[in-house]
Amino acid sequence: MSLFTPLSIPDVVLVQPKRFGDARGYFCETYKKSDFEEFGLSFDFLQDNESLSVPVGVLRGLHFQTPPFAQTKLVRVVRGAIFDVAVDIRKGSPSFGKWAAATLTGDNGHQLLVPRGFAHGFCTLEPDTIVAYKVDAPYSRPNDAGILWNDADLAIEWPIGSEHMTLSDKDRVQPRLRDYVTPF
Template identity: 80%
Template sequence: MTTFTRLAIPDVVLVEPRRFGDARGYFCETYKKSAFDAFGLDLSFVQDNESLSRVVGVVRGLHFQTPPFAQAKLVRAVRGAIFDVAVDIRKGSSSYGAWVGATLSGENGHQLLVPRGFAHGFCTLEPDTIVAYKVDAPYSQPHDAGILWNDPALAIEWPVAAEAVTLSDKDLALPLLADYPTPFAL
């Protein structure tokens, strides 16, 4: 049975699929629609994505897509480990600009459900980390957006020193949340 836990921002959910193990290894259901539906999470995933990060300290994010291609994401580390972060960017939300994070690893099998209206990013904690995630809307380049990973107003407690972070040129050029006119509102 999968365990669902609402985090400090209740719209973000930690998902812990049960693993059945023996001498060969383990088996688990990483996603079962009926379990999500029973918890009140009515999602229809349309695309699976995967990334490989070769070194510790790779930060990817903070990314999101704008409407009408906004995405909910179900994120997990297949191999290695990440510190996964969701930032509320919904104007009018009592948690606007706040973040929550969780450590996801191939070993613990935990997943983070990041709803629409949240920026998402992660930092690798181990080399050769593979991250897989489901999304409920297809990728759309014109709707691809983000905010700066180390925006001081967000005060995200990344588990790696800023000078040790590896970023893409795209992620280095993202705006601060205060400079981004968010299309998300409650």
Template identity: 60%
Template sequence: MSASPVQLVRPKRFGDSRGWFSETWNKERFAAAGLKLEFVQDNHSLSGQVGTLRGLHFQTPPFAQDKLVRCLRGKIFDVAVDIRKGSPTYGQWVSRVLSAENGEQLLVPIGFAHGFMTLEPDTEVAYKTSNYYDRNCDSGLMWNDPDIAIAWPLDAAAAILSEKDQKQPSLRGFDSPFAYDGRPLLPLGDALVP
């Protein structure tokens, strides 16, 4: 069976008395681990309050994006939702807590909506994208859609949202431009260590 399209990645850390060093992206090593990607843009966000929720976001073709997400400071509950037309796991999601401490990253490929909720104050998140931001292709889904039913870890009533994220459409009326590639979404297993 092929690997799940959403992958958990744990770059190696090399430590000594000063702290540690980690190579968070190396094209050749990631490709050797089966992750052949071309990234063109890095994004960085700061969320001041616990419970800040960003998502569920994606870009449509021709500016669809793979994302490699990591938490630089604090902690997030990170989510990927399958929105590939024809997928047997359409509307299903996987999640992982990413933190500065654990150093894990989540690869969210094209065909998945992405979102996260902050679990600590002053949380910083960085992610690489395989395509540039395009305002006309910027899209999203309702973060609390009952058809997706994400089990957010904090009280949903207290979620801090942008105006845009308060008005996203539901999955039910969404006509996905993403095709199923034969790889169903699987639970996140052991992390890849490129």
């Protein structure tokens, strides 16, 4: 059974699937619906996504989708390592504008559950990092949104300096949280 640990924002959960290893390597169940339900989490994951980030310092985020296509994500690293961040953008939430993070690696097998109403992003800590994640709603371009990754009000403590980050053009120009009217 997986171990579920709520982070500094309790809705963001670190999931540690149990690995069974021997001389050949290991086996683990990366997702088992009954384990999640036993912890009080129930999602209808309907799509798996995967990304490859070649250099160290690739930053993807902070992304989310607005309702009715808001997504819960279950993020894991297949190879390499990331610093994975979830930012609460739910108005009225006691943790609005706060963030929680975990280091996910292919070696540790940990996963981060990022609920709806959170912006999500990560930066790569190793070259050739492969990230895989489940989502419970399909991609919708009109509902694709984001918050600026280095918004000073969020004060995310990225482990790699901005001068070493590789970003998409889109991620360079996202609005600050204070300038965004959140639908959550």
